[in-house]
Amino acid sequence: MTRDVAHALMQPHSVSVPANIAEAFRRRSKPGKARCMNIAEGSLEESRYCLILAQDLGCGDATHRSVVAEVVSRLLGAYAAAILAPRS
Numbered sequence: 146m147t148r149d150v151a152h153a154l155m156q157p158h159s160v161s162v163p164a165n166i167a168e169a170f171r172r173r174s175k176p177g178k179a180r181c182m183n184i185a186e187g188s189l190e191e192s193r194y195c196l197i198l199a200q201d202l203g204c205g206d207a208t209h210r211s212v213v214a215e216v217v218s219r220l221l222g223a224y225a226a227a228i229l230a231p232r233s
Contacts, residue, residue, distance in 0.1 A: 155195040161188035162217070175228050182225040189218055 162185050169181035193214045196207040 155192055155199070158188045158191040158195060161185070162192065166221075179225050179228045182221055182228065186218065186221045186225070189214060189221065193218075 165181045165185035165188060169178045169185070172178045172181060193211065196210050196214065199205065200207040
């Protein structure tokens with residue numbers, strides 16, 4: 146597998162993450178916002194899988210990108226939880 150193929154596999158998922166975050170900001174309801182964030186989390190997990198696959202197939206070291214994906218995952222999870230948390 147070449148880097149171009151790995152890039153082609155990963156691109157739709159990596160573009161979907163910020164697109165779903167942007168869509169969440171347009172939603173008016175809390176469940177709608179949380180749903181968009183959940184879809185972004187799913188796309189991020191697909192991106193992580195592509196990173197692992199690309200590394201396993203010898204397309205480079207994905208360690209740094211995996212660390213960044215973990216940080217983004219935590220941020221998305223925290224934001225989704227904050228959206229759904231009852232206000233006191």
